[in-house]
Amino acid sequence: MTIMKKLLTSAIASTLMVAGAQADISGDTVKIGYLADMSGTYRDLAGPNGLIALEMAVADFGGTVAGSKIEIVSSDDRNSPDVASATVRRWVENEDVDLVAGLVASSVSIAVSDILEEKDKLGIVSGSAASSITNEHCTPNHIHYVYDTYPLANGTASAVVKEGGKTWFILTADYAFGHALEGDVTRVVEANGGEVIQTLRHPFPTPDFSSFILQAQGSGADVVALANAGADTTNAINTAGEFGLTQSGQTLAALLLFLADVHALGVEAAQGIQLTTGWYWDMNDETRAWSDRFMEKTGVRPTMIHAGVYSSTIQYLNAIKATGSDDAQTVRKQMMATPINDMFTSNGRIREDGRMVHDMYLAEVKTPEESKGEWDLYKILRTIPADEAYRPLSESKCPLVTGK
């Protein structure tokens, strides 16, 4: 109902806009709020360096759009939906923020998108993984940009099943993201003729995985899959190595592994692990050139989220430039109408459920012999075409798609 109303008002608004055909930017400023975990578990995935990526985008745009200046504010959400909600409410109610960018923990993104829908502002989710963000939690007020659990499962799980990993033991982080990933993986494994024989949900965060790894070994499954993220994943991989999990014939599959995690583990410990990524810094001249600029400012290579923050901000500003408006629905519509071709992807597009679909990549961590430098970590095994990677609209539960 609220969605229908919003669509209607936005339709009217955009008609008026075209009729008016003049710059309509609230407060003569385009204000972007960067909200991310700046100090906790997910800091290195987006964090302060994501803010730098955002600043790079604004600087590359010249600091102004459609005659208005671009301002950036930022805040630490501390991975708490409550903190995030309070911040975003203040931003949109009192500080005239037009776009909320960053958005890492899935629980934070879901909480924030509700507020954005209520206040009719825009959010671009770059960091979160849960595919539910553009499925049952979709709103006309946010876009999910970089990746989600659906292609993670599709890419990695189907590759591993095809290599003969028929029986699966899934070790899941016990919160929204882990559950979403577990569900998506189970579906992919079963669709490919495999079987999930046991799932085990561990508290978030868990410092010691020895007990769970032991249970995984005892299960006798071909594949031990990690449906968790960040330090949980690196801890689990280290412990699996210590307890000789792979030596005893089991395959370890990490379903969400970021460049920062692999860098922390090192190629020695992480070699051979297959993973799905939305972007890698060393893919072509364009990605390398941008990464070099990023590294000059931050000292590290960008994760796919950093690249996504940069790319999505440029897309957002381009849409404002084209329409002369910072109205959420006008901008979102324009963004949906514009294919994305930049350092992040080619032929990416934003669907009506808010999902940006683009090619994903199945990568394998290089061996110490193959790796020529500290950040020379992945070799790309296969490109997963956009349409194959993401959840098809025919399976969508999003009211924007189903019309319910």
Place this chain on the structure above:
Amino acid sequence: MSMILGVPLAVLSGQLLLGVINGAFYALLSLGLAVIFGLLKIINFAHGAMYMLGAMATVILFDTLGVNYWVALFVAPVLVGCLGMAIEYFLLRRIGGQDHIYSLLLTFGVALMIQGILTNIYGVSGLRYSMPDVFKGGMNLGFMFLPYYRAWVIVMALLVCFGTWFMIEKTKLGAYLRAGTEDSQLLQGFGINVPLLVSLTYGFGVMLAAFAGVLAAPIYSVTPGMGSHILIVVFAVVVIGGMGSIAGAIITGILMGVVEGLTKTFYPQASSAVIFLVMVVVLLIRPSGLFGKEA
């Protein structure tokens, strides 16, 4: 194979052993806390940060100076212990005699600052540290594969725990320490340098935490945040054991490791909460803790 509540006996024995190993970590950490609280009446919220510093120092010493694991096992705790004594001398001493809450807040602030600074420098993804070659591999116990390093951890932790208990309860130095907590003025009257004793005690308690940190470095992700999570658990352990009880901290530490290990087998979702549940029950039935003296 015989089963207990649907879990094969072999699996259960493995989980029990792992519980004891994790418990050894808890014991080491809660022992340091108990020493500091028992003898100095300081609630040391910087204990987790000191554990983290021990692990970080191990990695950083190796990366910058090539200091190996065996040297780090001694050097890192000593360095962190010195930092601890500096904190005691420059900060904690100034609020001596005040309510416990002051030392709690002060050490909590110090911990946040240390953690924040290191997060800014090193990030949160963790530093790489490879296990010393001697410890690579493990032995098959029949019911589980026990990595050599875990066996080493339990031996070292128990040795240090026992040594500490022995020193405090059975030696002359320990007697001075205990006398100092009873009546520091009287002890000073006997010609003992009590302020130095206090600094050394705090430094020693902190060293125990850093030692646990060095033991943790090869098996856990070494990150600036690694201490903050374990700190709360360890405080719960100390409360269950009885604040200030040395033997209580050691025994409860191992016991709680086992309880947590069993929970990880039967109902993993609750494994991070179970220690707090035990704490609630113990506080309701025996407010001074399992081994604490009635106030």
